[in-house]
Amino acid sequence: MKYKKIFFISPPFYSHFNPLLVLAKSFQKYGAEVTFGCSIEFKEKILEENLAFYEIDISSNKNTGKAENTIQPDTERIRLEEFFESTKKGAVETLITQSRHRKADMLYNPDELIDKIKLIDDSLAADLYVVDILSYSVTLSLYALSLPFITFCPPHPNTIPKKGDYFNVPRNWPEAITIKEEELRRLEQVSTQTQREFTEVFNHIITRNKSLKKINNAFSLVSDIAVIYNYFDFNNSDKQEEQPKKLFIGNSFKAATLDGKWLEKIETKEKIIMITLGTFLSNRKDVLEKLILGVREIYPSALLIISAGSHVEELKKYSSPNTIIEGFIPQIALMPYVDTVVFHGGCNTLTEAIYYGKKMIILPFSSDQFNIAYDIEKNRLGSVLDPNNFSKQELANAFNDTEEISKESLQYWKSISRKRGADYAAKQIVEID
Template sequence: MKYKKIFFISPPFYSHFNPLLVLAKSFQEYGAEVTFGCSIEFKEKILKENLKFYEIDISTNKNIGKGENTIQPDTERIRLEEFFESTKKGAVETLITQSHHRKADMLYNPEELIDKIKLIDDSIDVDLYVVDILSYSVTLSLYFLGLPFITFCPPHPNTIPKEGKYFNVPKSWPEAITIKEEDLRMLKQVSTQTQREFTEVFNNIITENKSIKKISNAFSLVSEIAVIYNYFDFNNIEKNEEKPKEIFIGNSFKAVTLDEEWLEKIDTKEKIIMISLGTFLSNRKDVLEKLILLVREIYPSALLIVSAGSNVEKFKKYSSPNTIIEDFIPQIALMHYVDTVVFHGGCNTLTEAMYYGKEMVILPFSSDQFNIAYDVEKNKLGRVLDPNNFSKEELSKAFNDIEEISKDSLLYWRNTSRERGADYAAKKILEIE
């Protein structure tokens, strides 16, 4: 085995940490010695998986499960509020806001991180590092130090812009999201400026090491060995012979069983619908409330399960024997039992729903969610609505339409997901000579 000692470096974001942890466990089960670096808030979860923990902070912005309730510095809280407000104004406004925030969110003390990672490499005999695509300072540090690493991409593959493409600008848009040409031009201008600023920061540091080349796009800097996508190869582009390898795994989560208390709650012959807008976007209580009320009208007898995050108390008034509203739900364990998932287009929920072959209605707000929603729509795997502008009739039609979607297509990708997963990626990497 070429890579015996592997060091994972994870951002302190719940939605990225979890798939990375599952991937780390797969490497360990294939015989690698794994150390998992992350902030102290995740130590207990790492040790529970019998992995070695190494404390390292790579971001001041954190999300440990309920984004808006995580203790944050004031600057982070202000940016979070700006983000939530921008989602109410639409897709372009949200993406522009996110682009403006990128430098503060994702480029954390690169000089300090270079020293931290050099210390790790000097004290631990590491053969290979695994870094999340959004941990740009870590990627820069590993590149600067000339250390071997793998890039793990939990969001949509377009998060890594190809030649001629724009960072943070969807390649294609789902039909429900209408974009004006002038707004798209503005988004591309902001994206170009952010990309230029990031790349300039990278190259100013890179010039201190005369043995490495400057880069043309900081957002496209990835491993020379392999990129692992926690996604589906919808466009048949997986590369296993060339470098870097491109490995599509379809899921990186651990299947878990539902406890007895929940089994009793969902003991019904009626349709089961889950609403989950993710750890951050459950903050959009206006959308969440609208969905609860409309689903109750459209399917009066269905069992509705809602993940409400910190807004749970505001929605408890809607609770009933067939409306379960909790701050946190065991989403992965529940997924096996639900019929339909209404969600924001986050990659984790997508891979879970696809693994179990579930009907999907997507309301994309931000980031890679527009790309994901487009892929689902294009491949006839679900329906898409504008979260800021949908009616009861449109939601009802989406529910009706998904019953007519291509079952063959859903079955094909469900089977593909089950054949792959984190074990598939670990095996592919450890087979490298």
């Protein structure tokens, strides 16, 4: 076994931490000695999985469950509020805001981080590191120190731009999201500027190591060993015989059991609909409210379960025996019982829904969600709505359309998901000679 001691470095983002933790357990299962590095807020969860914990902060921005409730500096809160406001203005304004925030959010103290990672390597002598694609400072540090690492990509594969692509600009858009040509050009200009700034920082540090070559695009810098995508190979891109290996795993979550209280709530219900906009976008109370009222009108007798985040008290007025509104719901445990999932297009919810073969309605707001929504639409796995501009009739049509989705396609990708989890990726890596 070539890689006996593996060090995971996770960003302090709930949605990225969880799939990384599952992957770490898979490496441990195949005999690797795993240490998991993250901020102190996640220590308990790491120890619960019998993994060694190492405290390391790699971002000033954190999301430990409900983003707006996480304790963080005022500068991060201001950026978070700017992001939420931008989502109300549409896709382009949101992506522009995110692009402008990237340097502050995701290029955290690279010089300091290089020193921290060198200290880790000197003391633990890891054979391999695993880094999240959005942890750009970590990737830079590992590359600058010439340490072996694997790139883990929890969001859409297009998060890593190919030659000719723009960072943070969707390659394709779902039909429900209308983009004007002049808006797209403006987004591409901002993307180009952000990419230039990132790459200049990278090359300034990289050139200190005389044996390393400058890079063309910081956002395209990945492992030369393997890239693990927590996604589906919709475009036949899996390349195991090439360097780096490209491994598509389709899910990296831990199954959960529903407790007795929840089982009582959902028993005898003929139709169950889940609404979840993720830890960040549950902030959009206006969209949650519109969805609750719309679904209640379309399906008066269905059981509606809503993850409301910090707005739970304000939305509780819509609670009823058939409408459960909670700040946090056991989403993974509930998924097997749900008929339709209405969500933001986040990769974790997507992989959970496909693993259990559920109908999907996606309302993409930001980041990779437009690429994900496009893939689901193209492969006839669900319906897509514009979160800022959908009518009750369009919502009803989306539910009707889910009844016409390709059940054959859904079953195919469900089977792929169950064959290719985190264990599959770990096995591929530990078997490298």
